[in-house]
Amino acid sequence: MKFILYISVLSTMLCSCGKYLDVVPDGVATIENAFTSRTTAEKYLFTCYSYMPGHGDPATNTFVAGDEFWLPYPQTPQFYYNDPFEYLARGNQGIVNPRLNYWEGRDGGQPLFQGLRDCNIFLENIATVPGMQEREKRRWIAEAKFLKAYYHFWLLRMYGPVPIIRENLDISTGVDEVQVKREPVDSVFNYVIALLDEAAPDLPLVLENENDEHGRITRLVLLSVKAKILVEAASPLFNGNSDYASFGNPDGELLFSSAYDPEKWKRAADACKEAIEACQSAGLELYVFNPSVLSNPISEVTATKMSIRNSVAERWNSEIIWGNTNSLSNTMQALSQARVDPEKINNAGARSLLAPTLKIAELFYTENGVPISEDISWDYENRYAIKTAAAEDRYNLQEGYPTASLHFDRESRFYASLGFDGGTWYGQGQYDDNNAWTLNARAGGYSGRLSVSLFSVTGYWPKKLVHFQNLLQPGDGGGYSIVSYPWPVMRLADLYLLYAEALNEYSGPSPEAYKWINLVRERAGLKSVEESWSTYSRESAKYTTKQGFRSIIHQERLIELAFEGHRYWDIRRWKKAREAFSGNIQGWDIAQQEPELYYRVRTLFTRQFTTKEYFWPISEGSLIRNKKLVQNPGW
Template sequence: MRPYIYISLLIVVVAGSLHSCKKFMNMDHFFKDRMNIDTLFVRKDYAEQWLADVYTHLRGENLDVASKDYAPFNLISDDMFFGDRGDELDGRSYKNYKNGEYTESWIQGSWGSCYQGIRKASIFIYNIDRNREMSKEEIAGRKAEARFLRAYYYWLLLRKYGPVPLVPDEGIDYTLPYESLAIPRSHYDTCVSFITRELAIAAKDLSPDRTNRDMARPTKGAALAARAKVYLYAASPEFNGNTEMADLVDNTGKPLISQTYSEEKWARAAAAAKDVMDLGIYRLFTAPFNAEDQGPAQPKTIVPPYNPRYSDAAFPNGWKDIDPFESYRQLFNGAVTASGNPELIFSRITELNNVGPEALAKHQTPYSMGGWNAHGITQKQCDAYYTNDGHDIPVNPRVAGFTTNATDNLPLPAGVSLQYANREPRFYASVSYNGSIWYRLSALDVGLRSKQIFYYRGEPDGKQPASPQFHVRTGLGVKKYVNPTDSHDGKVLGSFIVPKYEPAIRYAEVLLIYAEALNELSGSFNIPDFTGAATHAVSRNVPEMSKAISQIRIRAGLPDFDGGIYGSKESFRKALKRERQIELLGENHRYYDLRRWKDAPVEEATPVMGCNMDMTAAQRELFHTPVVIPSFPTIFVKKMYLWPISHEELRRNKKLTQNPGWTTPY
């Protein structure tokens, strides 16, 4: 084999000329020994370095939970927002995103980065077998990792841009004329078939678990869970018989999205999720409050109302032996390590200190406690949380009055609107309502360890003329990812921030995929498992749907849905969407969910509501009367379904076509 023969589309989409292509393909600068590919993969240490470099493209804009500079999609749907970037900076404000005022040049680093990762992974896959210092098992495992990474990079592109060019599996000869290197976009279903096939192949040789040192490496479960996710999107209305997207075409004018609906796609998603469940490796994380191996019994932080079916049963049948509030809060705030979390399936653990969950926590922390006080949730998101007995909150009219002490309406302190009382534990673990208590227990000064935060106008964390960007625009902040030990004020003695990891894929998502896919079935299907040696018989099976979804709700201190919801496909679909909205808040799902469901034209165009931030503490009743937030206008037009492809890429690859509604360079 000739050195450097296998390359990816990166030649077309990144390099500016054949000269620069060849320079880019030369990997000598990565290795002091200046060896070429013909000899590089013979050595174990150099091969490992190459694979490590493939992993580096999981960073930056390919993160799911990160600051807005890298993962803005986590903060520009109808659930969360950011307010600390105004038009006077670089135009990338929340308003610009919500109004569709972004351009073809915004947030485009993922395209080139993913294709670089794809190219490097392909080179590794086709050359690692020549290694003389690895066992056959080691080679198979490392090749499976590279195969996972290549498929995952394609998935990230598919989710963001829709159908993308698939590089020929055998690679491209860079000596061909430049014009011959252009590759058109592949059909969406073709992309799905390739990605899911590669993930299934990878799963066969990936380890089922990892050591503490290897937590960032994909496992068998990661490959299978990613596969289920890809199938779920393929089955969803945006990509399954979507005639409204008939104008998304390739360079020959052929539609890139199937115009015919296929129910079998839902069956594939359900079967893929079942593959993960059948591994028997993962379970929902729960924080015990009275387990023998946890030391002396501790009272629950929030006690759900008594329910004869759930209060006296152990998890997963009830919440007798778990703390629902801490079970959800500790899942994200670093209280449990990645290796100690049985729910975590895949995470980009490295390089998160400045841009990942810690950065979100910094943005969410009150200004008066060293944070930026910039992220919040909408009134819609606040109202989505159930009451503590599983009912909808009253909104017309809302509950009136305020707490008068810190004991009668636990966990609310005094001076808090009663519309925040008697909510489900996930609400208190996620939402910073007006008057909630914030902690920084790492502070040495006891007097600085807790503070009640109010968002009234004129308060330190409310609307201030001197710092208009640093206030929560809806009066509803975010506590998810915040650890009570965290102290973001460097001037406070003892300041400490608990390290956190990104929940890229967790078991709760797999259970939600399974329930959603089963609900959409009308017939029965026999779908091969990932090995092809067995089959899953799938149909709309209510006990199976309940088995999946009830675990998530019981972990949250809520009863399972009643028979009326399970009995109606439409009712369960509505409840499932709401469950995803609550459970997966801040994990980069809502933006894509609304698009794949084709709900975005309604949900994202609905005015953003919140508290009246112009009201002072003396006008607290008016403050808590929801109003439209004037600085957050919203629209949704068709072009906002898919992210635009940059003009630079379109110029370099003449066979690329632009997504509907976006411009193509002349």
């Protein structure tokens, strides 16, 4: 129990990849000598950070677990790790060897219970370190408490009720005491929030030394994450979920309350407001692209799209609350990059694998800021018909190129977020938006399927995740120069939309709730919710009711945060997964060359999401070792 298995060094400079690197020292260090100096204690703190989940890694998060992306199957392992896609998206998860196993730290999952143990070791021993200022000790303690809270939350969101690891057990603890049981979800949420409240006063509002400390937890991060956790606790999956009314421990203790508590939304709204006010006092604001950094002028249309793309891909921009330096964007960018240059079609760096589904392409609004099925001026029934782009479409579509009507007259986030056949792709060394790259994704086209592995199976690409200054290199198997960024775990637009949601759920539509969603829409070049629905929607009064405004907020979140790792978790907490994740996964018929054949809807897979999939299974091995554990229902 007293051996330190991990002593880590934090690489804080982004150019050195921003990773928390595990380093095993010569000989064996004991806990006592790990806390004999400030330097060794700091290394142990960074060990606690090293368990942070890979938010931006599709092999360790849930990007391919739902309906947002699809992949060619089976995939060549050198280009993509198949397990999350095969076992989660295709419905093959099981109890013998669960994938993304964060309970035991296997098959893509971090060993979070081990992380909790190391956080406890740190908290038990930091007081003994000589020569440190008390202010710095309190800050480090607060960071460890945040990490401890966040690891509990990650497990809770994934598994439902989990054991609370308040402190480490003594080496002399008996077998019965070692076997711990799961605790009710409300108890776990309350414990997590209590830890965050303890930590908040001792964290700096913002980093005092950004060059050396990027990735460290600040009070802004803590307050924003607290708001997100309280929204999760108030949401239908955890607030009055009758599906789990009889789910309990072997001793009869129930783990879910089936009683809905509206005050949880009030608590969430208050936390969101506090976090927003802290962000404002720190100078954070929604990111807007500054075209003056470019050598050539760009259109207002392109500038708006760059504001949307760079709110994610521009590292440490004005709305990034938490960028995880332990989870860089390189893999996601490579998997998302389409082949846009016909002279560099053999570039293996452009893996072109993460393919947004047709459902996602239909999710974005029309240019009038309402759903395509509601817009009174948009031809929804003929959305798959062929139409040729005109000169006025040139900033979004290739002039004179036939493509689907679905791709016309859409909002800026559609064009900023998605690459598609006949669409434009600003960047890649070509910074003239009158002559931007275009995609030719039909059979035989330079963006289409050219090998057995590297292609978009739906005909779409998540352009939003790719930095506009990335460069494909020439030659067979040429390199790919990536402008890396820490994964944006939380940005200001996310927080604004959480606040609008919490306000609506507690007290219904209001000018205050409209305000925060409208700020996000304004950055995307859209009119307010009130004006857009009143003027353009078949459901003109939709925003005036709690249920209608809820639907608007949900869709706004799914659009604004598309491809950033939020959709799967949001749809689960709303208890919409059985509807959203069941049915046909669809794309275009990418094997066809003629537009009339290419733009036929093709079903790639059909699946049925079941109630049991709301929570991960605990492995059989864990249940055998710990008789006090009970399996999640349905597994």
